[in-house]
Amino acid sequence: MGDVLQAFWRYERALMANDLVELDALFAPGPDTLRGDAAGILVGHDAISDFRRGRGGAPLREILHVEVREVSDDAALVIAVTAPRTGGRGQQTQLWRRIDGDWKVTAAHVSLPVPAIDSRIWRAAGAPLVPPSGEGPLAGESVAVKDLFAVGGYAVGAGNPVWLAEASVESANATAVQQLLDHGASVAGIAQTDEFAYSIAGQNSHYGTPPSPAVVGGLPGGSTSGPASAVALGQASIGLGTDTGGSIRVPASYQGLWGLRTTHGAVSAEGLLPLAPTFDTVGWLTRNAASLKGAAGASLREHAAAGDFVVAPDLLEHATPDVRAAFTAAVGEHERIDIGDASELLYIFRSVQAAEAWATHGAWVSAHPGALGPDVAGRFAAAALVTAEQESSARLRLAEARARLDEVLGDRVLLLPSASSIAPSAVTDAATVEATRQGTMRLTSVAGITGRPALSVPLLSVPQSGALLPAPVGLCLVGPRHSEIALIALGEQLLESSSRS
Template sequence: MTELKPVPHGLLQAFRAYESALMSDDVAALDALVADSPTTLHGDAAGLLIGHEQIAASHGTRGGAPKRRIVQTHVQVIDEDHALIVAVTELDRGGRGLQTQLWARDPVRIEYGGWQVTAAHVSVPAPAFDSRIWRVVGDPLVSSHTADGALSGETVAVKDLFAVAGFAVGAGSPSWLEQAPVASSHAAAVASLLDAGASVRGIARTEEFAYSLSGLNAHYGAPPNPKAPGRIPGGSSSGPATAVALGQASIGLGTDTGGSIRVPAAYQGLYGIRTSHGAVSREGLLPLAKAFDTVGWMTRSAFLLQAVGDVLLPESPAPVPVEEIHLVPSLVGLAAEDVATAVSEALPEAKPLEWDPARLDEWRQAFITGQAYQAWQAHGAWLETRLDTLGEAVRGRFEMARTVTRAQADEARAVLSQARAEILEVVGDRVLAYPSASTVAPTAADAVGVRDDTLRLTCIAGIAGLPAVSIPVRTPTNLPAGLCLVAAPGRDRDLLALAQRLAE
């Protein structure tokens, strides 16, 4: 019979200290109890974090773990300096979880007897649905009456801006939802997908009135980013993006005004398209800025992205063969080095296009001003006495929007008109390539700092009404990023076909 090894001195005391720190959200203690090594691991339903730096960053943003108690503890001793602890937990909200930790003792360390966690895996009961991702969900929520359509078997996460018959449009705002009427019919895009055989899985979260690029809804929380744990999902089509990335839906129906399809697609490793302005009907869609709003969608494959386009897009009257893709070095250079490298390496034979839009910062600011003016025209009457119902970031944008005068809007419109002419001339029959977003998904703490850099890239398609497809690429550190392909208005199908060829 194998003799059981005694539990090493101080191990259980360190284990209890970790549990106490977890329940009290003592970040400093948690950081001290996790091994300060680039090989330390922490895995849970949100994904795998590698290295002390990533794990410590998650400690600072999680806001504490669900309250629980330990009901069983099992220790498997490896040697006097290493042991595996498996604990069964019982959550206050109900259900049981499991926590597995590999502990190692550093004899030089004094704190906690030298014991630290070198690897951990946590599992908890899955919620019936994640309210950060979904406003309402079904199995399905709305069925298609077509059994043999082009999209039969596909499921759709509908951004909470589109009308779904029998439900109100919530727009990411509890106050708006409270007074919103129940829709009597589906939005045109929703109806078309249903007619093609897809079912509606549910209505997915958006940021308030779709006025953001981060996905950090102040009321419902940020949907997780399963492709980059601990980082933001990207917005404002964050709910549909996460639903697709998690496999809870196969199609994420969203909108793109200033990048709200391209950014979450890039951050979560998805294919996504912002369609030409006006190419897909916006009937039944709550607007943000009508001159820039477009319908878009995200999928996990280029094949399905194109299949949805076959349903929603008008026929191309005269397809233009794609002979060459033109990489724009000046725009690639606006991205962080890791993203620029991933985009460039994805298109090693792309022909460089020496276009350096000298007034790009002016264009970006004019886009912001024009979008703000239209956003206030769309929602100002209702928000005038309700700005305090908005989260801080979106409230700040609407407060700015309220101050934009008609003269300022006209001035911005003139700048945008000149910008549009230059962009259309440069694009011509070409397909341009550059990053979908300036960085990989940042942490919530860094999200504000990258917004302007990303808008420099995303505003180009918005200003000129261009179709833009985001194709997933990987950085040297294996984080998702996006390669953006743009072409002249109306060439949506050409871009989808090109994306499909690049994916083969």
């Protein structure tokens, strides 16, 4: 078995050097190779290779001990005890087989010490960070607060370390935070966000990409990325976030969560760092409907009914074929409506959003060249080019579009996918990520333009290449203004009906 050990040490050296070519060569080719860790199982050589490319190198470590057990003449089990440079102990278990004279890994499982605080998810955390300020129906619930809301005693970081370094410590909690505390919830911590909430991917070039337990190596969705991952991983039960162009609905869709964007203005924005105030809304992500109803009940004061379901077939053309198929199979037949040109709606939304984003943060961005990651920097650069005439025209068209959509929708509930696709891989090229973003925002901009609430229900799923489990996709319900509680009840009915069929 000495040659197996030689292959193992080749693998270890390649791992520490992030030699992707050598690592690919040492893993067995084909669709049956396995790799698993706490995040899930990857199936197939190509899926494992993509994962390695996306993570940017494995954590540095030392090998403390290696055990080899012969399974057959051409198979051996290798178990290694590892010591990560960050402390603790881990293990790596590999099944090696001799293939065409060379030893290859056919299955591997990695176990690492769990960090007390994953800085990709949390900027600050405690046990709790802020205790409840009252007793109420949210007792026992813990909140991951998006790093745009004021938390007394801490500065707002907005996903950017330069901004954080210059920010003042907040003297009081944002209203949306205080309402949850007053109803018995605690604040588990302040969770990461995409920079200034100007993204729906979930990537942050400064703090890293929060992990998703739903799609191994997939983007978590943003900009409420940290709270979404914290909730999906069980580190908090409620994620307090914002949704301007889909920033609650998209991470909810990607990670199989309930996600609610509230009626524009229904929850106070006091103590919230804005991006585009015409569209900025407060909302929550949870793993179940009960927690979502509790969070909504703590903050909402108006309640309206919701009518029948309708669908807009033209909107579905902006989703991938597998998402369209899952949506159609799940919702069945409902009255069809025409909401107009989705590309025109997106243009209106993006023009006003960009103008407001530059008005809000443009002076700071100009004074801090190089402080932003490339994707968000590109959006601010484009926002700077929106002229006053373009903004004025877009605002007139926004009012017209809102009136027309209100007339078409009335008190009915529009059904559509929450996102245009499953979570893209972290190694997806920038052009494809942007194309996915464009498709998704054609779906999400309807709620933004109308100011209506939108609920993402974890009801759809789509098979994913290189994984054993399907990837989640949210079913979105866009309802009349102030119909949040009614939408949650409808979502529960749809989920129950789906589970029976």
